Amino acid sequence: MTGLHRIRARHALHFARGIARQAPSVSDEGIQFGRWRLLPRTRTLVAGSERVVLGGRAADILLALIETGGAVVDKDVLIRRAWPGRTVEESNLAVQIAALRKAFGGEGAQIVVTVPGRGYRFGATVRPAPAPVPLPTRERPPEMPTRGPSLAVLPFRTLGGDPDQAHIADGIVEDLITALSRIRWFFVLARNSAFSFRGRDVQAQEIGRELGVRYVVTGSLRCAGGRGRVNVELVDTHDGVPAWSERFDHPLDDVFALQDRIVGAIVAALEPGLRRAEIERLRHRPTDLPRAYEAYLRAMARMHPMTRDNCDAALGFLDQALAIDPDFALALAATANCRMWRVSQSFPDDVAAEADEAIRLAEAALVCARDDPQVLAFTASVFVYLAHRLEAALLLARRAVDLHPNSAMTRSVAGWAHLYADDPEAAIPHLEEAARLDPLDPGAGEPLTGLSYAHLVAGRPEQALRWAERAIAASPERLSAHRAYVAALGSAGKPAEKASAQLLALDPDFNLLDYSRFHSRRADTRLLAVVMEGLRRAGVPERPRPTTKPALRVVRG
Numbered sequence: 001m002t003g004l005h006r007i008r009a010r011h012a013l014h015f016a017r018g019i020a021r022q023a024p025s026v027s028d029e030g031i032q033f034g035r036w037r038l039l040p041r042t043r044t045l046v047a048g049s050e051r052v053v054l055g056g057r058a059a060d061i062l063l064a065l066i067e068t069g070g071a072v073v074d075k076d077v078l079i080r081r082a083w084p085g086r087t088v089e090e091s092n093l094a095v096q097i098a099a100l101r102k103a104f105g106g107e108g109a110q111i112v113v114t115v116p117g118r119g120y121r122f123g124a125t126v127r128p129a130p131a132p133v134p135l136p137t138r139e140r141p142p143e144m145p146t147r148g149p150s151l152a153v154l155p156f157r158t159l160g161g162d163p164d165q166a167h168i169a170d171g172i173v174e175d176l177i178t179a180l181s182r183i184r185w186f187f188v189l190a191r192n193s194a195f196s197f198r199g200r201d202v203q204a205q206e207i208g209r210e211l212g213v214r215y216v217v218t219g220s221l222r223c224a225g226g227r228g229r230v231n232v233e234l235v236d237t238h239d240g241v242p243a244w245s246e247r248f249d250h251p252l253d254d255v256f257a258l259q260d261r262i263v264g265a266i267v268a269a270l271e272p273g274l275r276r277a278e279i280e281r282l283r284h285r286p287t288d289l290p291r292a293y294e295a296y297l298r299a300m301a302r303m304h305p306m307t308r309d310n311c312d313a314a315l316g317f318l319d320q321a322l323a324i325d326p327d328f329a330l331a332l333a334a335t336a337n338c339r340m341w342r343v344s345q346s347f348p349d350d351v352a353a354e355a356d357e358a359i360r361l362a363e364a365a366l367v368c369a370r371d372d373p374q375v376l377a378f379t380a381s382v383f384v385y386l387a388h389r390l391e392a393a394l395l396l397a398r399r400a401v402d403l404h405p406n407s408a409m410t411r412s413v414a415g416w417a418h419l420y421a422d423d424p425e426a427a428i429p430h431l432e433e434a435a436r437l438d439p440l441d442p443g444a445g446e447p448l449t450g451l452s453y454a455h456l457v458a459g460r461p462e463q464a465l466r467w468a469e470r471a472i473a474a475s476p477e478r479l480s481a482h483r484a485y486v487a488a489l490g491s492a493g494k495p496a497e498k499a500s501a502q503l504l505a506l507d508p509d510f511n512l513l514d515y516s517r518f519h520s521r522r523a524d525t526r527l528l529a530v531v532m533e534g535l536r537r538a539g540v541p542e543r544p545r546p547t548t549k550p551a552l553r554v555v556r557g
Helices: 003-021 056-067 075-082 090-103 105-111 163-181 191-195 204-211 252-270 276-282 290-302 308-324 329-344 351-368 373-387 390-403 408-420 424-437 445-457 461-474 479-492 497-506 512-518 526-537
Strands: 031-033 036-039 044-047 050-053 112-115 119-122 150-153 157-159 215-224 227-236 242-251
Touching (some): 050 461, 056 090, 090 112, 090 461, 090 497, 105 112, 150 191, 157 163, 163 191, 163 215, 290 329, 308 329, 329 351, 373 390, 373 408, 390 408, 424 445, 445 461, 461 479, 479 526, 512 526
Parallel strands (some): 150 215
Antiparallel strands (some): 036 044, 112 119, 215 227
């Protein structure tokens, strides 16, 4: 289990205990207040057909406020709750409070109430949980609209007490998700949303209700004597009864064969008529060297979320993978993507050299694997953002979606590529699908931010404003989400002083001159023109402050 997942599991246990001893009760319907319903396990706010996924810390703060039943909660208490064991500045709490209020739209200030000089309180009234009503046996939990079976592959438990087995189990699960989601008539919940249930004892029926899936795949891994034993169950969320279960026993140095057997068995259980050729098509070897693949899995585990430290650690593991297998296309592409992110955040001292290296690695990955959807998506992202090869990026993104239409990553990359091509109407369906496929991703703010920009370019600033609010609620630290929000306020002619101040608190050196220079190759695009005009109307500074050294930090968009 990674440090991030341990923290989340600890948060979940902490809040479950807190809720149990406080007034609000949590039923299968969640916590209800006003027109809103909070589903704590999935950090989702629901109001009618509207669903807003909160960032982890924003959800922690909201639960802390709800627990007190309207009493004032000191700022220090909220900080300890959202950042346990860490020392952070009060401005970080202000960012999360602002994100939380944006999630509620116009009701935000009435639900999350500031008590000057003290802290905050919950301003709504929690309604008592209704008594559970058993469903008739013929009824089904609501499913996401799909053409075939919908399922979530949950994190496998590791048995035997060896924490080093966790990355092996995670690798098996991630490959299962990737392989199953390539079947066009399956809907498979993306990795980050499924992994939000790690370490939680939740019934299959409840997972089906909260995530809208018909099946869940659960399992466990025990490693001993160089062999791995995996027990897997496919559970129907309608009644919680296993539809299929099997035990697999394989040498750990043949993990690919183990994954193939599990995927084939699940596909056969769900789709007995699936052609054998289709199953064979799903079997994909990213590398024939298990040690390189293990290093790659360790890198992927560090890329959620992509902080400076996580990025550096991931690059270390990716370097190990490429030292073992220099032609490992996925590792090449992931390294390119990681270096692109470093450029976007101005992490390296020599940004130009880092960008050149990212482009070189992306090109090398493309040579090694022209039909791997992840490689195509990573490469398209680098090409559209760093190399300004828009036509090539669009072709690669379209090919990635054709090969893997149920991937949040391929959909998001395709959406941003169309957005940079000034085609917002083509971008919107991809970005909406990306948000639907992985609603609980810590990086869910990326497609939501893209949707805000797309509606802004399409001349719909009110819709852009709502998508930006959702982006900030999901990813409060994401600078591009705050920029989209400020630009939407400016374009809509609404007061933007507070939002602009929040943006500058997160990025004190942000100014229009540096921003336009960074995007100089897009100077003739409607995207840049609309965003710049919205930011200008909102009162964002035109030039760097004379007392500071300009240092632009940009998250894609």
